[in-house]
Amino acid sequence: MWLLFAPGTLLLLCGLVIALFPPLRPGTWYGYRTARSIRSQETWDDANRFGSLLMIVAGFLSLNTGFTCWYLGGSMKAAVIIVAAITAGLVVGVIAVVEIYLARTFNEDGRPRRSSR
Numbered sequence: 285m286w287l288l289f290a291p292g293t294l295l296l297l298c299g300l301v302i303a304l305f306p307p308l309r310p311g312t313w314y315g316y317r318t319a320r321s322i323r324s325q326e327t328w329d330d331a332n333r334f335g336s337l338l339m340i341v342a343g344f345l346s347l348n349t350g351f352t353c354w355y356l357g358g359s360m361k362a363a364v365i366i367v368a369a370i371t372a373g374l375v376v377g378v379i380a381v382v383e384i385y386l387a388r389t390f391n392e393d394g395r396p397r398r399s400s401r
Contacts, residue, residue: 295340316331326396327386349370
């Protein structure tokens with residue numbers, strides 16, 4: 285049964301750790317690290333701030349999926365597969381949303397784009 289709640293708990297805890305103790309620079313051993321996020325200190329800070337919030341939300345959604353599968357009963361094997369698939373989709377979604385955010389907010393050099401206002 286714990287397999288239904290482990291992925292969501294892990295996502296939630298990782299998001300909370302990054303939100304409460306943000307990595308200071310791209311060279312640290314944890315944080316949201318992609319080619320786009322390490323372009324500058326500002327992209328690094330924004331990616332980790334935004335990514336950690338999305339990870340917390342994804343963790344709650346994954347926990348909700350695990351609870352729903354447990355509550356509805358049925359095959360434990362099917363429930364674990366459902367939770368794993370939903371969680372994998374959530375992780376891919378977090379990465380995609382953060383990358384889109386960074387692409388819209390920063391230019392290729394990692395500097396903020398000028399607003400058109």
